[in-house]
Amino acid sequence: MTTFEIYKRRRRYISQSTRIILISVGLGAIGGCSTLPAAGPTSAQIRRAETKDNQTGFQIVDIDAATTARLAIHGATTTPLATLDEVGRTDTLGPGDTLSIGIFEVGVTLFTRGNGAAAQSSFTPSASGTDLTVRVDSSGNVQLPYVGRVSVVGKTPGQVERTIEQGMIGLSQRPQVVVAVKTNAFNVFYVSGDIRTPGRFELGLPRERLLDAIARAGGTTNQPNDMIVRVTRSARSAETRLSEINASGDQNIALLPGDRIELFNRPRTFLVFGATEKVSQVAFGASSLSLAEAMARIGGPSERTADPAAVYLFRYDTSLGAEPKPIVYRLNMIRADSYFLSQRVEMQDKDVIYVSSAAANAPGKMTQIIGQLFTPLALARSLTQ
Known part of the structure; x- marks a missing residue:
């Protein structure tokens, strides 16, 4: 077999292979557009999911004037x-407090009468009176010489002063007591x-x-x-x-x-999926955020792949009852009034924004795939000519 005959046979083989691939791809394109790579479901697929295999029981609600009145930004509604x-x-005494108790007497005083009593007590006699430092125990009591156990829990220093003075009647001449909080632990x-x-x-x-x-x-x-x-x-x-x-x-x-x-x-965030520039988690960065502001932060729908008539807000809504209900709010950004309505819809923590892919993208994607498949074949054919 000559070199020319080998060359002709190789060209026929490549041509036959090319036709086979074209037929296969063409048949696949007829019934396989729905299996092409996509960022998520189309608008039609979301509508079908509402009535078929809806495991969460979600509902699709259009964002209109009536819906916006319920979703409008009202500020903080709960306190x-x-x-x-x-x-x-905040002026009562309690366990753990350390008290300074000053006792003032006239004439022959109780606390300086006899060296034995003074030596055995935890107080300091002075020319003007006696200062004691006591701590309130876990039961809310203090122990004072001669007076005994005094309950102070829940009482003010003034009330404790009168209690101690009452306890010293008959033991001292005209006693005067001053109680101050030295260390506050209550x-x-x-x-x-x-x-x-x-x-x-x-x-x-x-x-x-x-x-x-x-x-x-x-x-x-x-x-x-x-x-x-x-x-x-x-x-x-x-x-x-x-x-x-x-x-x-x-x-x-x-x-x-x-x-x-x-x-x-705990930053408030919302999630972004679908035909946008980037799938991301976005922080609010403000006390309140509208749907219009959220769309602006993510750059809006992609001009190349998005369907602006099918922007969805996924939310577990608590405004419809005690139990959260899964609601999908649909915004048609082709309508001019939607830009006014979206300014009044308040975003909530962990909301999900999904921008649907345009159904017209499937033929374009198929063309890209075919082009990618045949680029190597075209290159091989040019090399064999």
């Missing part, structure tokens, strides 16, 4: 910290978490409020929109975002002894 607010005092609150100076702080006589306490602890270095404030009082606790606490609002509760304040970072 969870306000449920902890109650009347209380009227305190605690601040922990993402705060500059965590620790234990004493409560002043005027009832301090929550924002005052956070300021005393140095505040936080993070954005208030991302910070959660949790207050635990006795066996109850509640939390809200720091940005939702106003100085004059009912969430700026007055503190009580033993309150524990925790601050931790």
Whole structure:
């Protein structure tokens, strides 16, 4: 066989292979467009999923004027910290407090009468009176010489003064008692978490409020929109975002002894999928965010692959009842009024935005695939000619 005959046979083989591949690809293109790579379901596929194999029971709701009235930005609608607010005092004594008790007498005094009594007591006689330092025990009592056990828990220093004076009647001439808190271990609150100076702080006589306490602890270095404030009082606790606490609002509760304040970072985010420039998780970065602002942050629908008439907001909605319901809100960005409506829809934490791929993308993708398949064949054919 000559070289020319070998060359002709090779060309016939390549031509036959090319025709076979063309036929195979053409047949695949007729019935296989739905299996082409895609960023997610098309609008038609989402509509079909609502009525077929809908395991979560989601519903598709168009964003219109009626829907927007329910989804509009209203600001903070709940005040969870306000449920902890109650009347209380910060001037009473409790276990662990260290008290300074001054006792003043006239004439022959009880505490200086006889060296034996003075030597056996934990007090210091002076020209003007006697100073004692005592600690409130776990039962809320203090032990005083001659007077005995005195219950001070839940009482103010003034009430304890009168109690001690009553106990000294008949033992001393016109006794006068002054009680002061030397070390405060009961009227305190605690601040922990993402705060500059965590620790234990004493409560002043005027009832301090929550924002005052956070300021005393140095505040936080993070954005208030991302910070959660949790207050635990006795066996109850509640939390809200720091940005939702106003100085004059009912969430700026007055503190009580033993309150524990925790601050931790929990940014609100939404997720982006589908025909956009990038699948991502995006932080709110503000106290409130509208759907229009969220779309702008992700760069909007892709001009090359997206169907702007099919932008979906996936959400477990709690505005329709006590139990969260899976709702898919559909926004048609081809309509001009949708840009007004989307400005009023408030984003919620962990919302999912999905931009559907355009159905017209399938033929274009098939053309790209065919071109990629035949580029090597064309190159081989040119080399054999």
